[in-house]
Amino acid sequence: MNLSDVLLLGDPRLYEVCEPVQRHELPDLQPAIADMAAIVLEFRAKYGAGRAIAAPQIGLMKRLVVMNVERPVVFFNPELFDLSEEMMELWDDCMSFPNLLVKLRRHRRCKMRFMDADWQPQLWSLEDDLSELMQHEIDHLDGILATQRAVDERALKLVVRSIKQIEFRSTSIVSTK
DSSP states (O other): OOGGGSOOTTOGGGGSOOBOOOGGGHHHHHHHHHHHHHHHHHHHHHHSOOOEEEGGGGTOOBSEEEEESSSEEEEEEEEEESOOSOEEEEEEOOTTSTTEEEEEEEESEEEEEEEOTTSOEEEEEEEHHHHHHHHHHHHHHTTOOGGGGBSSTTOEEEOOOOGGGOOOOOOOOEEOO
């Protein structure tokens, strides 16, 4: 599986709500997890952006996200809570519509609980870029695309990307296990 297998805007599967991952499914999900981590790198090489991917973007309707910034990190059944009242407005992108930016609002801070690759419960405090990223990915698990969160009808922008135009943003992670 590679970048050409990522579902694109308009595919009805992107609007479906995903099922939770069960522990006994972990061995069978390993190939998909490896593919997802590789797709993030492939997207980054082609577009100069890309930090994570949600399972439904490859047609796997499970509550699974793979982030690949410094190394692959797997999130099973992630849930957000304690979302801040403070919002931030940004132009969001997505692997499912790589040449489209969507202006939307996201919570500046939130907390996330999930099961890690070893099926251990984790609790992370997220802010800024990482908060925005995980809100985006968890929206995918709930069948919601960034286009549905646009601030208004003029909040869409077509872009032609080149690696020279985009500076890759590194994110920091705060774990509060």
